[in-house]
Amino acid sequence: MPKKLIRITTIPLSLEKLLEGQLTYMNHYYEVTAVAAEKDRLEKYGRKNGVKTFWVEMTRAITPIKDIKAVWKLYNYFKKEEPDIVHTHTPKAGIVGMLAAKMAGVPVRLHTVAGLPLLETTGNKRKVLNAVEKFTYKLATKVYPNSRGLQDIILKEEFANQSKLKVLGKGSSNGIDTGYFNPSQFDEIQKRNKRHLLGIPQEDFIFIFIGRLVSEKGINELVEAFKSLQAENKNISLLLVGPFEKELDPLKEETFKTIQKHEKVFTTGYQEDVRPYLAISNALAFPSYREGFPNVVMQAGAMNLPAIVSNINGCNEIIVEGINGVIIPVKDTSALFTALKLFVENKNYTERLSSNARDEICKYYERKEYWQLLLKEYKSLEQEYIKS
Incomplete structure (x- = not known):
């Protein structure tokens, strides 16, 4: 049986654009499930890309009640499915997904940072977002800033220490298909x-x-x-x-x-x-x-x-x-x-x-080379954290 990999973004657009083709590629090596909000669009994505889907209501705004419901729904889903790896993208999917995965005892919990919206906020809102970011990284087994500059910001803000962080290749979350963009x-x-x-x-x-x-x-x-x-x-x-x-x-x-x-x-x-x-x-x-x-x-x-x-x-x-x-x-x-x-x-x-x-x-930045780097990372973490 292939090991189970769950990938979470706040909205399906991120799966379609930021991670285009990646989940389909990983589906050759894992049983992949995509999780996001917007049920109809998510299911359409699943059909098109040949991966399973699971719908959870999430928003990009600060919505504590909805977020707690999302954590609870994901926690129950993880307890039932027992995934080996949960990998989140985007701030809201990160905190919700990492918390539910930690509570459910998922062995490998990964979060990719593809930008920090909090950098453009100030005051109490900034303090809240800083705390959420720090907590997300604490819950994760490994955190992947998708650029070296982003890694420097994370270290400067003291969201995580160097041992938890890793930039894959020269950066990016998905590389680029240079055959398609030609x-x-x-x-x-x-x-x-x-x-x-x-x-x-x-x-x-x-x-x-x-x-x-x-x-x-x-x-x-x-x-x-x-x-x-x-x-x-x-x-x-x-x-x-x-x-x-x-x-x-x-x-x-x-x-x-x-x-x-x-x-x-x-x-x-x-x-x-x-x-x-x-x-x-x-x-x-x-x-x-x-x-x-x-x-x-x-x-x-x-x-x-x-x-x-x-x-x-x-x-x-x-x-x-x-x-x-x-x-x-x-x-x-x-x-x-x-x-x-x-x-x-x-x-x-x-x-x-x-x-x-x-x-x-x-x-x-060739896309397939990035996918191979990520797959190698998954396999390495499997050996380190998952009991056979």
Whole structure:
């Protein structure tokens, strides 16, 4: 009988995007069950990926009563299933999953840290989130920050000691499928048609952003910097691929209005396949305030796009200044404007960055190699913690 592996994220979107293909791969070696909220979407994911599923109601907000119910439901499920490994991702799934797994006596309890939302909070809320994070790591057998910078932050905040932490490979939670993200799949006719469909002039230099259109992704600064540059240089466009989130982290009203009204700002909403949008773009603009190890930066690089990123963990590990992109200070509209301008006006420099972009990603972040690293880690922990 194969050993049982349970993977938990707060919402199925994380299974679909952040861990794409990974659970299906692990299903060759374990009996894998995916756990998340949003029952219908989770079950659809399970059918598509050939893994079992178990639904638990979870939210990304602070909801103590719901969280206690989720812990209890998971605890009973673990007692019944007796999994060998429980591996959680995202803060809420982490605390709920690790607590239930510890209570149920699961031998190997793993948590991946792909970002720390608490870094953008202050006051009592920050104290609560710090305590929850520290408790999550205490409950885990091993904690995997998905970047070296994130590991440094965890150590600095004293959430865990070095012996409990490990970064797999050069970072990331899933690597990237460089066969799938390959610019050679899109010819000039396809690209011209896509620009035409979106209403973007063929001659424009396109800056693309992919992700949630929220404040902490630097969208306020990006829209402001773009607007200033576009007033000087008419042949540029900004393509925003992703959903607005008006409840959790809304944009400034002024930013939202500019996005709606500016003739050179284009939005697509959430897109299942971002490759056609990357294929028509010239550079990624990703001025996020905090990340774990951003897939978008790897995806853009694999599609030959140089990137402008903020000087935060993950981003400043994938991008090497002057090789495959430019690194700017966080929340710095002026520096962002200067970088955007540099990309548009210095064509030779931008082309050089672009020519290096894909090689850098293929060299360090190939997806199947990451899966093999993780599988090796599971097997090693099995030998250490699970009695035969």
